[in-house]
Amino acid sequence: MADLHINFAGIQSPNPFWLASAPPTNSGAQIHKAFEAGWGGAVWKTIGAPVLNVSNRYGAWHYGRQRMLAINNVELISDRPLEVNLREIAEVKRAWPDRAVIVSAMVESKPETWREIVERIEDTGADGIELNYGCPHGMSERGMGAAVGQVPEYCEQISRWVMEAATVPVIMKLTPNITNIVLPARAGVAAGVNALSLINTINSIVGVDLDTLELTPSIGGKGGHGGYAGPAVKPIALNMLAALGTDEIVSKSGLPISGMGGIATWQDAAQFLLLGAGSLQVCTAVMHYGFRIIEDLCDGLSNWMDEKGFKTIADVCGHSLHRVSDFKDFDLSFRAIARIDESKCIKCDLCYVACNDTAHQCIDLVGPDGTLVEPRSYDVRSNGKKDATELRPQPVVREEDCVGCRLCYNICPVDDCIRMVEVPSGRSAVTWSQLSEQQSKVTEDWETMKEYRKQVGIEIH
Amino acid sequence: MGSALHDAASALSEQLPPLTPHAAAVEADRCLYCFDAPCTHACPTHIDIPRFIKKIASQNLRGSAETIYASNLLGATCARVCPVQELCEGACVLGSDHKPIAIGRLQRYAMDHAHEHGIYPKVTAAPSGRKIAVIGAGPAGLSCAGELARLGHAVTIFERRAKPGGLSTYGIIALREPAEIALEEARMIEGLGVKIEVGVEFGKDRSLAELQKQFDGVVLSGGLGKTPSLGIEGEEAIVDGLAFIEGSKADAASLKVGRNVLVIGAGNTAVDCATIAKRLGAERVTMVYRRTDREMTCYVHEYDFARKEGIEFRFLAEPSRVVLEGGKPAGLECRRVELGAPDASGRPAPVAVKGSEFVLAADQIVKAVGQEKPSLAALLGLETKKGFIAVDDSFLTSTPGVYAIGDCIRAIGAASTVMAVEDGKLAALAIHAQLAPQSE
Numbered sequence: 001m002a003d004l005h006i007n008f009a010g011i012q013s014p015n016p017f018w019l020a021s022a023p024p025t026n027s028g029a030q031i032h033k034a035f036e037a038g039w040g041g042a043v044w045k046t047i048g049a050p051v052l053n054v055s056n057r058y059g060a061w062h063y064g065r066q067r068m069l070a071i072n073n074v075e076l077i078s079d080r081p082l083e084v085n086l087r088e089i090a091e092v093k094r095a096w097p098d099r100a101v102i103v104s105a106m107v108e109s110k111p112e113t114w115r116e117i118v119e120r121i122e123d124t125g126a127d128g129i130e131l132n133y134g135c136p137h138g139m140s141e142r143g144m145g146a147a148v149g150q151v152p153e154y155c156e157q158i159s160r161w162v163m164e165a166a167t168v169p170v171i172m173k174l175t176p177n178i179t180n181i182v183l184p185a186r187a188g189v190a191a192g193v194n195a196l197s198l199i200n201t202i203n204s205i206v207g208v209d210l211d212t213l214e215l216t217p218s219i220g221g222k223g224g225h226g227g228y229a230g231p232a233v234k235p236i237a238l239n240m241l242a243a244l245g246t247d248e249i250v251s252k253s254g255l256p257i258s259g260m261g262g263i264a265t266w267q268d269a270a271q272f273l274l275l276g277a278g279s280l281q282v283c284t285a286v287m288h289y290g291f292r293i294i295e296d297l298c299d300g301l302s303n304w305m306d307e308k309g310f311k312t313i314a315d316v317c318g319h320s321l322h323r324v325s326d327f328k329d330f331d332l333s334f335r336a337i338a339r340i341d342e343s344k345c346i347k348c349d350l351c352y353v354a355c356n357d358t359a360h361q362c363i364d365l366v367g368p369d370g371t372l373v374e375p376r377s378y379d380v381r382s383n384g385k386k387d388a389t390e391l392r393p394q395p396v397v398r399e400e401d402c403v404g405c406r407l408c409y410n411i412c413p414v415d416d417c418i419r420m421v422e423v424p425s426g427r428s429a430v431t432w433s434q435l436s437e438q439q440s441k442v443t444e445d446w447e448t449m450k451e452y453r454k455q456v457g458i459e460i461h
Numbered sequence: 462m463g464s465a466l467h468d469a470a471s472a473l474s475e476q477l478p479p480l481t482p483h484a485a486a487v488e489a490d491r492c493l494y495c496f497d498a499p500c501t502h503a504c505p506t507h508i509d510i511p512r513f514i515k516k517i518a519s520q521n522l523r524g525s526a527e528t529i530y531a532s533n534l535l536g537a538t539c540a541r542v543c544p545v546q547e548l549c550e551g552a553c554v555l556g557s558d559h560k561p562i563a564i565g566r567l568q569r570y571a572m573d574h575a576h577e578h579g580i581y582p583k584v585t586a587a588p589s590g591r592k593i594a595v596i597g598a599g600p601a602g603l604s605c606a607g608e609l610a611r612l613g614h615a616v617t618i619f620e621r622r623a624k625p626g627g628l629s630t631y632g633i634i635a636l637r638e639p640a641e642i643a644l645e646e647a648r649m650i651e652g653l654g655v656k657i658e659v660g661v662e663f664g665k666d667r668s669l670a671e672l673q674k675q676f677d678g679v680v681l682s683g684g685l686g687k688t689p690s691l692g693i694e695g696e697e698a699i700v701d702g703l704a705f706i707e708g709s710k711a712d713a714a715s716l717k718v719g720r721n722v723l724v725i726g727a728g729n730t731a732v733d734c735a736t737i738a739k740r741l742g743a744e745r746v747t748m749v750y751r752r753t754d755r756e757m758t759c760y761v762h763e764y765d766f767a768r769k770e771g772i773e774f775r776f777l778a779e780p781s782r783v784v785l786e787g788g789k790p791a792g793l794e795c796r797r798v799e800l801g802a803p804d805a806s807g808r809p810a811p812v813a814v815k816g817s818e819f820v821l822a823a824d825q826i827v828k829a830v831g832q833e834k835p836s837l838a839a840l841l842g843l844e845t846k847k848g849f850i851a852v853d854d855s856f857l858t859s860t861p862g863v864y865a866i867g868d869c870i871r872a873i874g875a876a877s878t879v880m881a882v883e884d885g886k887l888a889a890l891a892i893h894a895q896l897a898p899q900s901e
Contacts (some may be wrong), residue, residue, distance in 0.1 A: 353496035375497035385551030388503035
């Protein structure tokens with residue numbers, strides 16, 4: 001059985017799953033419950049400056065029947081008095097010596113305030129500190145959270161103050177609300193932090209109520225941007241994680257990265273690990289279903305690791321990073337086409353309409369007699385289930401014209417019905433980089449490009 | 462107690478409850494939104510089903526209802542009476558691995574909303590100055606009249622009965638469609654400017670010649686005739702199935718129902734009669750049929766329904782005589798039947814075995830063995846096809862200016878409400894096309 005234990009910048013944890021700094025880690029009682037359920041660690045909800053909260057603080061993005069594809073919140077850092085939090089942190093750590101207890105902190109941007117909070121946290125016996133440079137609402141208006149995280153120089157300065165005071169591992173948490181995620185990460189490296197974590201929540205407005213014309217949620221008639229999180233943000237988080245993993249400075253620093261942003265299943269978790277996460281933080285999925293989801297997160301991940309022959313989390317960490325590439329280094333001769341498995345196809349024709357309306361017009365409808373038919377070409381007098389099912393044409397990919405865009409594959413509602421099949425292109429492998437080095441005119445001039453296409457046999461309709 | 466009336470009404474009250482908004486939203490979201498969807502093909506009126514369902518999902522119920530009206534003015538009736546298992550739902554792509562989308566119930570949800578909120582189709586065309594007479598206010602006639610009105614024509618319907626709606630009002634059991642739904646739909650058609658004159662018998666109160674003088678076209682949608690005679694001794698003691706259903710709709714509490722009821726026939730109407738008898742208190746209801754369950758003309762789902770209702774079946778039995786005691790039925794004498802070579806219908810011919818008579822006890826016998834061919838054909842001297850009025854592709858009969866639609870022309874295929882509605886729509890378009898050049 002796979003070993004799920006991690007050593008993250010010196011912080012030990014029986015499994016890589018930590019509750020992220022958020023409402024689920026608001027109190028000692030909650031974290032006790034979570035540890036009983038099996039969570040490996042918890043990042044205490046940010047403590048620091050005094051705050052007041054509002055009602056209707058959580059909004060959500062639902063899609064179809066899927067509730068809370070993403071959550072949006074304007075909840076601030078912990079609104080419980082500092083001493084209460086510190087006392088409970090100490091109690092939890094004493095009760096759970098084998099779990100990772102990390103405390104998220106955010107205070108005014110002054111060296112002495114940071115020094116003081118670091119010292120008070122260390123007094124609790126906590127295993128580490130996470131610097132909240134990400135909160136996108138409320139705190140940022142007061143010069144904290146994302147107001148720091150969006151300026152690499154501030155990140156570096158404050159982190160230096162912290163590192164001067166801290167003796168436990170310090171994790172710097174990044175905000176995604178920035179053009180280039182690498183820059184604040186490099187600032188962390190320069191300041192000497194022990195680890196990075198990402199992503200914090202994304203600026204968002206979830207909607208407008210079409211009856212009242214107020215924003216949703218409405219806070220006494222007003223609304224505003226809040227932090228966006230949950231399954232919908234996972235691809236954004238993965239991209240930022242990979243950006244750090246492939247940045248020379250960040251990757252050479254060897255700083256471990258705690259990955260988060262939409263992790264809801266063990267599959268999500270495995271993907272974060274493969275792209276370089278050394279520990280994983282979860283919030284929205286827990287807020288949706290409760291602490292009990294830890295069971296399958298661990299069980300599923302462990303079974304998958306056994307199947308794949310991974311013995312430890314460290315073995316998985318970053319395993320797919322070498323696959324991350326830029327467009328310019330993709331093999332332009334790679335060719336795949338879509339193929340529809342007619343035995344599985346239910347003939348919903350969603351692939352047909354998507355391909356013909358919006359992609360590359362290479363799916364045909366073939367009638368039962370083998371001839372091409374147009375949609376809705378049945379006789380107006382034809383009806384009944386027999387006619388409708390027996391006369392229904394089959395969508396068929398015209399393979400010679402298929403550019404392999406993969407839209408139909410993405411749309412098809414039947415598992416494994418459409419496959420992307422690699423086919424020989426008959427061309428030699430070449431990347432855009434190579435092409436621009438070797439035949440620069442092809443990449444600059446349309447006429448030369450046309451000639452090149454003719455020469456290598458690329459025909460685009 | 463005073464509850465007999467209430468009990469009878471509730472025993473026959475609409476079988477399926479309306480979908481709750483939540484249930485409708487969940488079901489609507491389940492629809493894949495197929496392109497050129499097979500459900501739309503399977504619907505005889507080709508309602509754009511994925512479109513109206515997605516409008517339910519997006520809470521655009523007005524748009525949903527209008528999508529239905531665009532193809533089918535009698536969407537509220539069809540949502541209830543259509544054999545959806547054989548039509549839209551039977552063709553749903555989710556049917557093979559999952560449950561098909563509950564299209565009928567979603568349509569009813571949209572139609573209920575429309576009727577509750579007064580969302581009705583409107584006439585957008587300018588008046589054409591043309592006048593059309595429609596004979597019969599059943600589904601075919603109402604559909605045709607409504608579509609013609611939408612195209613700008615002035616339409617008058619002449620209806621023999623006291624109320625419009627035809628079989629929807631009188632012949633569909635309340636379990637499936639309460640009469641009020643059909644009457645409401647007729648009022649909606651009147652809202653399009655259609656005049657409905659009830660209590661007018663065509664051929665008696667109004668002659669064809671008279672109507673031809675006053676109107677630019679005449680559409681016959683009189684349906685079919687009475688239940689045919691069985692030609693057996695004591696038949697006068699047998700209750701007519703359609704009259705039995707009509708009685709149950711008009712006043713279920715006063716309908717006379719026996720304790721031991723036999724229903725002769727095995728079509729959908731026979732199942733309806735048996736259902737009424739069972740629900741209104743008969744201890745035992747048995748359907749008597751010459752052939753077997755393999756040859757029954759009712760839909761499979763109707764047969765399943767009947768069995769769940771506790772209705773019994775006596776197959777391979779041909780009625781030969783009603784046993785009377787004091788002028789009242791005491792039983793039905795039948796002969797045992799053996800199945801022979803296929804007959805004209807393609808089904809094995811029932812061959813009665815001589816001397817095999819036996820008596821099934823009964824204190825009430827109902828017959829539901831189809832309807833007689835339309836009598837209008839002979840009256841008007843129209844050409845016929847298998848006894849039904851013969852029409853061309855534009856629903857024109859052998860007499861110029863006289864069209865026919867609905868069950869009275871259903872020489873091929875099963876007679877159904879939705880087919881009648883489609884006839885009405887297509888005939889309206891054909892009539893409009895034929896009138897148009899003159900009106901320009």
